[in-house]
Amino acid sequence: MEKDRPNGRMTRFRAHVRRNRATHLAWRGGVLVVGASVLAVGVVMMVTPGPGILGIVLGLAILATEFAWAQSALHRARSAADKAKEKAMRQAGRRRSQD
Numbered sequence: 659m660e661k662d663r664p665n666g667r668m669t670r671f672r673a674h675v676r677r678n679r680a681t682h683l684a685w686r687g688g689v690l691v692v693g694a695s696v697l698a699v700g701v702v703m704m705v706t707p708g709p710g711i712l713g714i715v716l717g718l719a720i721l722a723t724e725f726a727w728a729q730s731a732l733h734r735a736r737s738a739a740d741k742a743k744e745k746a747m748r749q750a751g752r753r754r755s756q757d
Contacts, residue, residue, distance in 0.1 A: 693721035
């Protein structure tokens with residue numbers, strides 16, 4: 659039953675990659691390169707037009723699949739985004755009540 663689910667296949671694939679030190683390091687290196695690239699594009703989009711926050715969160719999410727420091731940074735970024743959302747909603751509510 660488990661092998662019919664995509665999640666089961668991914669779990670088995672990652673276990674297979676982790677068995678060999680060289681493939682494990684190559685996998686982590688690839689995740690680092692892809693995640694850092696997406697994160698860098700997100701940072702650039704913060705000062706240029708584009709969804710910078712989305713790029714940063716996506717880059718951290720990619721990195722968090724392999725690195726604990728990225729997982730904690732992603733958690734902090736999500737909580738900061740939630741706080742910013744709540745603040746924006748409160749300010750929007752105040753503007754509506756003043757009109």
